[in-house]
Amino acid sequence: MYSVRNEMVFSLNCLISGQTSDYIINVPIGDFFLSEENTKIKFTDMTVANLKDQISRTKEVIEDKITKMNLWKVELTTYEADNLSAEDIESHERSEKMVTTSNLDKYFNNNEDKNPKKGYLHVFIVPTATDLGRKRRNTEVETTSRKRRSWAINSTIANELRDSVYFVDTTETSGPLRDMIQKGEFVALYGTRASGKSTRVDQAIFKLKSEGYVCIYVTLEGVNISTTDIFWSSLGTKLAINAPNYFKYNEVKSSDDFMFKFRKSNWESDVVFFIDEYDVLLEANDDIKSSFLGTIRNIKNSKRDYAILSFVAIGPLSILFLKSDKINVPPFNVIKPFRNPNFTLAQVESLYKEYEDDNKLTIVH
Numbered sequence: 607m608y609s610v611r612n613e614m615v616f617s618l619n620c621l622i623s624g625q626t627s628d629y630i631i632n633v634p635i636g637d638f639f640l641s642e643e644n645t646k647i648k649f650t651d652m653t654v655a656n657l658k659d660q661i662s663r664t665k666e667v668i669e670d671k672i673t674k675m676n677l678w679k680v681e682l683t684t685y686e687a688d689n690l691s692a693e694d695i696e697s698h699e700r701s702e703k704m705v706t707t708s709n710l711d712k713y714f715n716n717n718e719d720k721n722p723k724k725g726y727l728h729v730f731i732v733p734t735a736t737d738l739g740r741k742r743r744n745t746e747v748e749t750t751s752r753k754r755r756s757w758a759i760n761s762t763i764a765n766e767l768r769d770s771v772y773f774v775d776t777t778e779t780s781g782p783l784r785d786m787i788q789k790g791e792f793v794a795l796y797g798t799r800a801s802g803k804s805t806r807v808d809q810a811i812f813k814l815k816s817e818g819y820v821c822i823y824v825t826l827e828g829v830n831i832s833t834t835d836i837f838w839s840s841l842g843t844k845l846a847i848n849a850p851n852y853f854k855y856n857e858v859k860s861s862d863d864f865m866f867k868f869r870k871s872n873w874e875s876d877v878v879f880f881i882d883e884y885d886v887l888l889e890a891n892d893d894i895k896s897s898f899l900g901t902i903r904n905i906k907n908s909k910r911d912y913a914i915l916s917f918v919a920i921g922p923l924s925i926l927f928l929k930s931d932k933i934n935v936p937p938f939n940v941i942k943p944f945r946n947p948n949f950t951l952a953q954v955e956s957l958y959k960e961y962e963d964d965n966k967l968t969i970v971h
Contacts, residue, residue: 612636615649616714616722620661620729622670623692627684630727631666633657635714652710661731670733677704678730679713685828686847687727695730699850704729783810783944787878787916792906794884794943795920803920807880819915820877822849826886837894838864861901865912868905873913885921887928896932903937 617634621627639647639656647656658675661667667675678695679702680687695701704713714720714728722728783806786793797803811821822845830840842858858864868877887895905912919925919938926943929936962968 612638612640615716618657618714618722618728619726620731621687621727622666622672622731622733623690623695626688627727629666630684631661631664631731633661633664633729635660635710650709650711653706654704654708654710654713655706657704657710657729658706661729667731672731672733674734676732676734678702678732679704680727680730681723682727682847683725683828684727686844687730688825688827690730690848692732694848694850695732697850698847699855701730784813786944787814787918790909790915792902792917792938793919794925794938795918796923796925796943796945798922804882807882807918807920811878811880814878818875820852820873820875820913821880822852822877823880823882824848825882827883829886831886831890831894834893834897835860837890837898861897864901865905868912868914870911870913875913876915877913878916878918879914880918880920882920884919884925884928888924892931895928896930899928899930899933899937903933903935906937 614634614636617632620631620633621629622631635649635652635657637649639649639652639660641647641656641659654677658677661675661677662672680695680698680700682700690698696703702713711720714722783793783795787810795803795807807823811823814821824841824844825848826841829844830836838861839856839859842853842856842863845853845858846855853867858867887898890898902917905914906917909915917937
């Protein structure tokens with residue numbers, strides 16, 4: 607007796623929504639698929655349901671306790687895919703929901719137009735709510751059979767994940783930040799790495815959106831800073847990916863395009879613009895710095911002509927010292943910035959108390 611060799615047809619890079627590209631799962635697709643019932647299924651007969659089955663067997667999905675999922679076909683570079691939520695994916699112009707009953711080769715095969723491009727992300731995994739999860743949202747009743755919460759370290763806690771992880775809720779302490787935004791200030795939000803800056807911003811965006819503001823979030827991580835023209839074009843691509851409801855691909859390729867896009871007549875609501883990893887500009891040449899800082903300053907000095915109410919730059923302490931030889935006055939308030947506060951003892955103790963209660967144990971101090 608001998609085993610039949612299963613030759614790989616191609617492999618798919620998959621990512622669970624809300625995670626960064628550091629956690630991409632590579633799923634090899636062979637010329638046949640072996641079901642849990644030990645049934646051999648040829649690639650040409652393999653369905654999206656079979657792909658879900660194969661993905662569900664990966665250790666990453668098992669560890670995250672994902673039992674139900676939807677799959678979305680995409681073709682994104684890794685930096686484009688970072689931290690996209692389920693809502694971002696569903697509204698993205700370059701995503702397509704994969705129908706469970708359809709053949710997999712409808713979406714991926716060795717033909718030139720459907721062959722998975724190497725180095726790109728191919729499939730987004732979007733966990734779906736369980737019956738228990740739906741019941742909890744509808745009744746707001748906690749049950750003893752709820753899914754066990756986990757600890758999240760060094761990553762943004764998106765609002766859709768708040769019920770499944772332990773974290774310090776910064777909503778109450780974010781009041782001063784929202785006040786600065788609603789007053790129309792151009793804010794420099796700084797703090798140490800992994801201090802909860804992005805989680806604070808995510809929660810502020812959630813609150814601001816509920817009050818009718820348009821919130822646009824983009825990170826400079828992965829933006830090409832080799833030349834000024836390339837910088838603006840790369841930033842425009844990021845905007846088309848992160849805010850596809852407001853930006854089209856190649857719509858912003860210069861500072862003039864950026865300012866024209868935000869002219870007041872284009873928008874029905876005030877816009878709050880968040881730009882994360884702002885310290886990337888410290889590595890840029892002075893032409894890029896002066897172009898960007900000058901553009902933001904022009905918008906700030908003529909706010910009556912633009913829809914941007916507030917601009918929030920996010921990064922470590924070093925962002926307060928970003929300057930250009932050609933721009934004497936920075937557009938952000940570096941005299942009175944918003945310092946991301948450290949966790950208080952009461953917040954930490956409350957967090958561990960939740961963990962003790964959930965797991966019916968006592969932590970000895």
